[in-house]
Amino acid sequence: MPQDLVENDDEVLDTPRIDAVLAAVEAGDREGVDALLEPLHPADIADLLEQIGPGERRALLALWSHEIDGEILSEISDSIREEVVESLPPEVLSEAVRDLETDDVVDLLEDLEQPQQDLILDALTDADRVAVQQAMAYPEFSAGRLMQRETVVAPEHWTVGEAIDFLRGAEQLPDQFYHVILVDPRMKPVGYVTLGRVLSARRDVALRDIAEESFRTIEATEPEADVAYVFNQYHLISCPVVDSAGRLVGVITIDDAMNVLDEEHQEDMLRLAGVGDEASVSDGAFETMKQRLPWLVVNLFTASLSAVVIGQFEATISTIVILAALMPIVASTGGIAGTQSLAVSVRALATRDLTQANARRVVMRELGAGVLNGLSLALILGLAAWAIFGDWKLGLVLGMAMIVNQIVAALGGVLVPLTLERLKLDPALASGTFVTTLTDVMGFFAFLGLATVLLI
Secondary structure, rough: HHHHHHOOOOOOOOOOHHHHHHHHOOOOOOHHHHHHHHHHOOOHHHHHHOOHHHHHHHHHHHHHHOOOOOOHHHHHHHHHHHHHHHHOOOOHHHHHOOOOOOHHHHHHHHOOOOHHHHHHHHHHHHHHHHHHHHHHHHOOOHHHHHHOOOOEEEEEEEEHHHHHHHHHOOOOOOOOOOOOEOOOOOEEEEEEEEEEHOOEEEEOOEHHHHHHOOOEEEEEEEHHHHHHHHHEEEEEEOEEEEEEOEEEEEEHHHHHHHHHHHHHHHHHHHHOOOOOOOOOOOOOOOHHHHHHHHHHHHHHHHHHHHHHHHOOOOHHHHOOOOOHHHHHHHHHHHHHHHHHHHHHHHHHOOOOOOOOOOOHHHHHHHHHHHHHHHHHHHHHHHHHHHHHHOOHHHHHHOOOOOOHHHHHHHHHHHHHHHHHHHHHOHHHHHHHHHHHHHHHHHHHHHHHHHHHHHHH
16 A cells, blocks of 8 residues: 555545555455545545446445445435445444434435335434425425525524524534524524624624525425525525425525536536436446437437438539538538537526526527628638639538528527427427537538539
8 A cells, every 4th residue: 555645644536546445445455445545535435436336336335334424425426326325234324324414314315215215214313304204205306305404593582692602502503504593483584694793793782683684585395496596696605494384494505505506507518418417427338328329319310301301412412522522511510509509508598697588689699690600611611612622603602501500500509498498398408409400401401402503
């Protein structure tokens, strides 16, 4: 085991460390594994488990499983979480989940089958088990699933001194909290005060007098995507969650909201690429195939539309063979332009920067950009074709087709996701296939159609 790895104060997960861990696992050196992993952050240990192969992961867990704690479990990717949980001895799993807040336990349970869920629930205290089961009763991907039940509350009439005395005397407080939530006698939140203001104010100051102006509440049934938007839009660090009657049932903190936002970004990126929304480097070859094959099959059928269009101009291509070599230039450039417009539009829809209110302005902007890009590319390609092939008409056809396809690409990149959004469908799910098909078909049709009219 490399001694410099153990003695390095700035511990990081890098290739030498991973190699050293695997070497220690292969040698059955548990003390060596402990020395290498103990300084690492739980997130780095979770990354290590995700980066190594299934066999290596099972061997590592068999040797080191008694050191797995709740923080590491909460950081592990969904794709391998069930495998890791199944590998842990019951007593280790029980001890690990007791260290977690209720929101982390709920996040852990959501990815597991019923037997593993029951095992974890049995490990919790009665109070925690009831809290987790109540959270699990809320709809999936809702604020109720995202919130933690542990809150710090104070009656709205308390002073700063009373709140400080309460906090100092409390037997148990959440590991992390940012606000003291003020409630009325019916347990309805009426405001909150940051810890900074509590600590800096005089003891006789009323809590309601130093309450934050940013106060708002979120209903437990609200979609978690909306929760993430509210946090990002209004720069919140925590927010009380209420039931249908307006009573306090939990709190959502900034770390959970940003995790949702990050997951939304990842899902959009993966869906745009047509690889599903849960793809991971930890997936096996068969699982990867199942995620990608459906969209490849869909693309196979959509690509046949391009073949049909090309087939209609068989005589033109056989007469002017050079057209076959130039066709991909128009189609591929249009596809790239469509992807550029699509990426911006899908992202704007996700962040709600693109709405029905400003859709017309955005469409006109994309149209203008498409025209300008088309004219620029038409000038470059038209002159190049004229210079290379000595035929100004061929350059004209290539340039005109490029203008048409750039306009189609720009409009398709924004209109397709807008249409899917209006139909209540995920804009990231199928937009890429539609836009690519649109630019290919229109690119081939414009180029070969113009060639038929102007060159034959």
